[in-house]
Amino acid sequence: MQEYSVMDEGIVPSKWNARTRRGLKYLLIALPFMVLAAAFYYVPLFSWAYAFFKYQLGHPITDMPFVGLANFRKLLAQWQEVARVLRNTLAMSFLNILCTPLPMIFAIMLNEVHHARYKKFIQTATTLPNFISWFIVYELASAIFSSGGLIAVIQGRFGNVQTGTDILGNNDIVWIFQLLLGIWKGLGWQAIIYLAAISGIDQELYDAARVDGADKMRTIMHVTVPGLMPTFMVLLLLQVSNLLNNGLDQYFVFYNPSVADKIEVLDYYVYKIGILVNDYSYSIVLGMFKTLISVLLLFSVNGISKKVRGESIV
Amino acid sequence: MKKKTISTVLSAFLCGTLLIGCGSGNAAGTVQSTDGSSAAGIAESVETQASASETAESSSSGELDKSPITLTLGISQAEDGEWDCAVAEQIKEATGITLNIVKVDHDKMKVLAAGGDLPDLFWLPELSMMDVSSIISSGQLLPLDDLLEEYGQDILKNEPTAIQYSKKIVGDGTTYILPCAVKKAEPDNPLQNGFVGFFTRYDYYKAIGSPEMNGEDEYLDVLRQIQDYAQSQRTDGKKVYALSAWTDWGAWPYIIPYPFSHGYTNLNANFLGNCETGEVENEFLEEDGVFWKGMKFFNKAYRMGLFDPEGLTQKWQQYCDKIENGLVLTNYLTRNSPNTVLLPGAFEILPDIYDYDLACGYQVNDSRAISTNCKYPERAMQLLNYLETDEGARLIFNGVQGEDWDYVDGVPQPIGERLKYLNSGDSYEYDSKRGINTLEYFCSGVQQPEDGYPVKLTNTKNYKMEHATPEQQEFAADYGDFKYPGQVYDQWVKDGIGKTCSVVPVSLQIIGPCSEEAQQIQSNGEQYFNSNLSKVVLAESDEQFEKAKQDIISDLKAMGYENAANEFIENAKVAKEEAASFEN
Numbered sequence A: 001m002q003e004y005s006v007m008d009e010g011i012v013p014s015k016w017n018a019r020t021r022r023g024l025k026y027l028l029i030a031l032p033f034m035v036l037a038a039a040f041y042y043v044p045l046f047s048w049a050y051a052f053f054k055y056q057l058g059h060p061i062t063d064m065p066f067v068g069l070a071n072f073r074k075l076l077a078q079w080q081e082v083a084r085v086l087r088n089t090l091a092m093s094f095l096n097i098l099c100t101p102l103p104m105i106f107a108i109m110l111n112e113v114h115h116a117r118y119k120k121f122i123q124t125a126t127t128l129p130n131f132i133s134w135f136i137v138y139e140l141a142s143a144i145f146s147s148g149g150l151i152a153v154i155q156g157r158f159g160n161v162q163t164g165t166d167i168l169g170n171n172d173i174v175w176i177f178q179l180l181l182g183i184w185k186g187l188g189w190q191a192i193i194y195l196a197a198i199s200g201i202d203q204e205l206y207d208a209a210r211v212d213g214a215d216k217m218r219t220i221m222h223v224t225v226p227g228l229m230p231t232f233m234v235l236l237l238l239q240v241s242n243l244l245n246n247g248l249d250q251y252f253v254f255y256n257p258s259v260a261d262k263i264e265v266l267d268y269y270v271y272k273i274g275i276l277v278n279d280y281s282y283s284i285v286l287g288m289f290k291t292l293i294s295v296l297l298l299f300s301v302n303g304i305s306k307k308v309r310g311e312s313i314v
Numbered sequence B: 001m002k003k004k005t006i007s008t009v010l011s012a013f014l015c016g017t018l019l020i021g022c023g024s025g026n027a028a029g030t031v032q033s034t035d036g037s038s039a040a041g042i043a044e045s046v047e048t049q050a051s052a053s054e055t056a057e058s059s060s061s062g063e064l065d066k067s068p069i070t071l072t073l074g075i076s077q078a079e080d081g082e083w084d085c086a087v088a089e090q091i092k093e094a095t096g097i098t099l100n101i102v103k104v105d106h107d108k109m110k111v112l113a114a115g116g117d118l119p120d121l122f123w124l125p126e127l128s129m130m131d132v133s134s135i136i137s138s139g140q141l142l143p144l145d146d147l148l149e150e151y152g153q154d155i156l157k158n159e160p161t162a163i164q165y166s167k168k169i170v171g172d173g174t175t176y177i178l179p180c181a182v183k184k185a186e187p188d189n190p191l192q193n194g195f196v197g198f199f200t201r202y203d204y205y206k207a208i209g210s211p212e213m214n215g216e217d218e219y220l221d222v223l224r225q226i227q228d229y230a231q232s233q234r235t236d237g238k239k240v241y242a243l244s245a246w247t248d249w250g251a252w253p254y255i256i257p258y259p260f261s262h263g264y265t266n267l268n269a270n271f272l273g274n275c276e277t278g279e280v281e282n283e284f285l286e287e288d289g290v291f292w293k294g295m296k297f298f299n300k301a302y303r304m305g306l307f308d309p310e311g312l313t314q315k316w317q318q319y320c321d322k323i324e325n326g327l328v329l330t331n332y333l334t335r336n337s338p339n340t341v342l343l344p345g346a347f348e349i350l351p352d353i354y355d356y357d358l359a360c361g362y363q364v365n366d367s368r369a370i371s372t373n374c375k376y377p378e379r380a381m382q383l384l385n386y387l388e389t390d391e392g393a394r395l396i397f398n399g400v401q402g403e404d405w406d407y408v409d410g411v412p413q414p415i416g417e418r419l420k421y422l423n424s425g426d427s428y429e430y431d432s433k434r435g436i437n438t439l440e441y442f443c444s445g446v447q448q449p450e451d452g453y454p455v456k457l458t459n460t461k462n463y464k465m466e467h468a469t470p471e472q473q474e475f476a477a478d479y480g481d482f483k484y485p486g487q488v489y490d491q492w493v494k495d496g497i498g499k500t501c502s503v504v505p506v507s508l509q510i511i512g513p514c515s516e517e518a519q520q521i522q523s524n525g526e527q528y529f530n531s532n533l534s535k536v537v538l539a540e541s542d543e544q545f546e547k548a549k550q551d552i553i554s555d556l557k558a559m560g561y562e563n564a565a566n567e568f569i570e571n572a573k574v575a576k577e578e579a580a581s582f583e584n
Helices: A014-052 A068-077 A079-098 A101-111 A116-131 A132-144 A150-155 A174-199 A204-210 A214-242 A249-254 A266-276 A280-309 B002-021 B025-034 B037-058 B086-095 B108-115 B128-137 B146-153 B153-158 B160-170 B203-205 B216-233 B292-305 B316-324 B377-388 B390-398 B416-424 B426-432 B461-468 B472-476 B485-496 B518-537 B542-559 B561-582
Strands: A005-006 A011-015 B070-073 B098-103 B121-123 B198-202 B264-266 B271-274 B279-284 B330-333 B339-344 B366-368 B405-408 B412-416
Touching: A011 B086, A014 A068, A014 A280, A068 A079, A068 A280, A079 A174, A101 A116, A101 A174, A101 A214, A116 A174, A132 A150, A132 A174, A132 A249, A174 A214, A174 A249, A174 B098, A174 B160, A214 A280, A266 A280, A266 B518, A280 B153, B025 B037, B070 B377, B086 B098, B086 B377, B086 B390, B108 B128, B108 B542, B121 B339, B128 B160, B128 B518, B146 B377, B153 B160, B153 B377, B160 B561, B198 B203, B198 B216, B203 B216, B203 B472, B216 B292, B271 B561, B279 B561, B292 B518, B292 B542, B339 B485, B366 B377, B390 B412, B412 B416, B412 B461, B416 B426, B472 B485, B518 B542, B518 B561, B542 B561
Parallel strands: B070 B098, B070 B121
Antiparallel strands: A005 A011, B121 B366, B198 B330, B198 B339, B264 B271, B271 B279, B405 B412
């Protein structure tokens, strides 16, 4: 028999009340994060207004001269420089996208290791670099590759003059070098989500594959990989939508005049224009430009995904 | 039920922490800036309000008020919170002012200005003229003219030209900032070992027979010999270079040592000024100018195998480590370099071997100001003026009399623990703990105390003689009956072996600001050059060098840099015409 309770406007099922209470509880739990997301992702959007003003340090926006689209015209006037920065950004992002399968492959390989201690050691050793700041990574790279570093010491052991390598200042390989550093730093961490996904694959599928005579490689190819594909696709989509978000830290610490031509990505360029050149309003235009392209990319890839796979994430 | 309660409490807690986190930063700062307890914060606030009214009463009489108050002080060389050190105690005793530090740097100062949260008084860490002008026009800096007149007589006496510059050029008729590092020429008291230039390892120079040189090409040849010799002396196989650089100070290694060794000084807006003629020249556009000659010098050095390619990737600290470990043999700054000296005949000019006339100091850079947030402007000015007196300046640079320095047989000199640290060659940590030199930019630096000795007691002749390193003493003895390198350089100038620059013309120091648009183009140009300088320094041939140079110049012109530079040149012409009215 269904229970009823008396409410102000009549008789409603008590089940509805329970649902409301549960909803309220979830809302409360989610609320802080919604506020945080609003505070850090949406409130800053108000700063876009500065793109239409001539920024003056210390003045309220109402006191700043309105310049209309002048800062946007600057983007066109300096298109050559912006194109160079975009080239660097896209090159590094595409290289990163090409390497998207690596964490998945690594997770599959790690999953096949049966020696528990060895497996944990590898997982810990590969996850730890994710928590090292880029500044420390720079110091490590310097300690390995500079003229006073590890490679130079090895050169010395073979009786050569210790010159080290010029890898930190080599403009020709800067994209690859930065990519490898990024892989070293993030591989273990990115593999965690795939390890979780692997543990979620139905064990009966593996049993069935074994009964059908599948060897390890076939099991991986026909059970594990298909089981990981939804996760892979979601991460790929997110990465594509972040195509222009290379971040600042890595490129800030590894920036030097020898590699400046190829290491300046959009995030670094925004920092340079805003902080070093003092042109805040134009740096905001660059930021807006970046956001616009990112949103367009996200919806394009989402649309493609919907057409090809019948699924979308947005 | 229990689960529900826990989750509800948890979510409420999360909401609560978020709200607290979003609370007023000022409120939190106030509590922290006292002694960490809210009660203390409230007590101080009450005390502050009470003192404010007392100050208002006493200030009208113009007397030095010593009632206890707290001021926030924006500097970079101390940590946030109440400044707790011997120098701070002495200041408190002398002025009644407790200083609460707000640690600032270039970027944080801009953030504070943008939010209207400037400390009571502060320095402007390398802020551009454009930023300072903006802060002034936003009304956040206090006009100082009346305060200077009533409470700042020592400041007015010590830096009249700098104040005039501040009033006419920066503040458009009102004084808002007080320039620091004003200098007066002291040709009778040469510095211990100069300041900037090409300081080269003397032991290796002597080991190769101290060859005579005449000009920079021969200097490069001598550097090659020195480098070969130094490399042959190493048993660890590490590569030695005669010259190097670093990247985290922008183009400093290329803007300072070479142009200074040719009688130039660096100005704003990527310009150099000739100290003899007072003419200005743009670093990048003047194709035959001293800057490009310097770049050619470094390129030559690179092609001779003398320039460390890591000079274009490494940071300042790595450069210092190489200098210390003998892997780089020439330093551009004397500090951290006890065994390098200026070699005879390398360059015509021996830069900065004495303190020189710098009437406007560092101009806007690193200047002092009081914000309109300050509740006790009179007391803030009294403090600034105290630091400008002989007593205050001695305190800033030497610590507390009787503890860190004192008169011994009538001669003021470092004593006790500080002397021990100075003798050990590394007094930095001790000085920081005591607060010595922390406020170096809070006085002009031109005081000439009645006892006849320099304000900074490490600048006395006796101190320099007693604290020259063995290598410096050897160099001094090899070139005459001298005790430290500065005396040798002084003699070279007197003998006509070298020249020096002892005055930076006022006309070069009072050049007015360019328009904001021009300043942004100039900054953009500087960043562009910094990003491309390796193409010039590491060019493999004359043709490649010339091409890289021309590419840079044409790209700069394409971004409108020429017009921005011309604006500065016009301002420099005006400054030259008006300079006479600034001379005192």
